[in-house]
Amino acid sequence: MRLHVTYTGGTIGMVESPDGLVPGADLRGWLFQLLRQGSDLDSSKVSLTALDPLIDSSNATPGSWQSIIDDLWRFHDSADAFIVLHGTDTMSYTTSALSYALTDFGKPVVFTGSQHPLGKIESDATANVTGAFNAVLSGHAQGVELFFGHHLFAGNRVTKASSWAFEGFASPITGPVAQSGTPWHWNDAGSEGCGWRNPAPYRQHDIAVVTMVPGISADRLASMLAPHPQAVLIRAYGVGNMPDAVPGLTDAIRAVADGGAPVIVASQCQQAEVMLGRYQAGAGLAEVGACSAVDMTFEAVYTKIMFLLSQGLGAADFTDWVGRPIAGEVSSPQQ
Known part of the structure; x- marks a missing residue:
């Protein structure tokens, strides 16, 4: 399987600065080392785009959503599944937005991030990223989904529930799509929609x-x-x-x-x-x-x-x- 990773910024790749956490960690090196050490996946079959500029997700806009969409389509034919590394503050907005725009994408897109930067010993970055990889490698992931804190959620049914807990997201109406474990437990994937062919790009509206x-x-x-x-x-x-x-x-x-x-x-x-x-x-x-x-x-x-x-x-x-x-x-x- 060929995978593509889109890195947008967020806590997972942040480092300390005099003004607080800012993007700056060597996420590419960390990610590929993680693949070499803990995955059967051939790292040569994984590509990565770091969007420019990397942002704290609090600064996300509809233009940011469109930048991710454009990157996913750019690699659509060269990858079988996609992972997006995103900040937690607005990740559920982005997953919802992309679910509408990618109904004809035809390949799974799984978002994840972390509550603590990858360089911290207490970080949940490794667990969340490996969980996202396992979700797309399982063959069960579909559409736009979000993996966080041992749970996989439909991207447009999830909300951020905690700014500090490792299980930082919840799906209060439908519940999670799956829970990671040995083995993973999969639930009903939920309802589908009408789709939207050839959507116009996202624009800012009042x-x-x-x-x-x-x-x-x-x-x-x-x-x-x-x-x-x-x-x-x-x-x-x-x-x-x-x-x-x-x-x-x-x-x-x-x-x-x-x-x-x-x-x-x-x-x-x-x-x-x-x-x-x-x-x-x-x-x-x-x-x-x-x-x-x-x-x-x-x-x-x-x-x-x-x-x-x-x-x-x-x-x-x-x-x-x-x-x-x-x-x-x-x-x-x-x-």
Whole structure:
């Protein structure tokens, strides 16, 4: 098997500096030494790209996602499987984003990283990287996935759960695809999607993210939505509720919706299905034409909005696609 590794930066290859951790470790040397010492894989069949510049994943943008996509396609015909080394802070955003853009890629892409740099004795880098290699070598990996802390997750069903624990990621709705061990235990791969042929590249778009909190006022919400964004993602309570007793709050959202910007409602709960209008407190969102994120993670719905805007969809098609699974990111079509 021929493998390609894309290194984007992140904690795994960082070193100490006067300003804190920054990229700078000899990741290439470490990786190939790891392969020589602990793998039957011929290192001559492994290629590596270090993106320029290497970044802390906190600085990732839609352009960063596209750079990874472009690198994967560049090596598509010369490799059988792919590993992406990425920082943990936004890795679940990137895996979600790539899952939509690579539905016709046809080869497994497994992301991983670490909570501690590879040069630290307490580092989890070796365990995570060898786990990612084992996942792609198993023949079971498919689509875009993320390996971390002994678990393999669907890339668009995962969220970062801890900034310090070695099991730093979780998949609260669907659970992991597999757990490493002797032998590995594989679970149901989950639902598939409609796919998306020949997607347009990711572009930066203005998405407003609003979290409903007790005491929010209509004036504050209106100021957060001025000027009007291209889309609004509301992190509501429970199954899609908001304070319906606050005068003018729904009107502030209606003004944006009437201006043509789609309004999408996700839940603040990690385990939830958004059902607009199930409670009276969610009726206002349904009345202004907001659509449900169903049971998508926050990362999955945010990147899906960015993906759909990058495809240049009209309002009706956009709303339709929010609830339709492109790559298994949502359990069922929006009702």
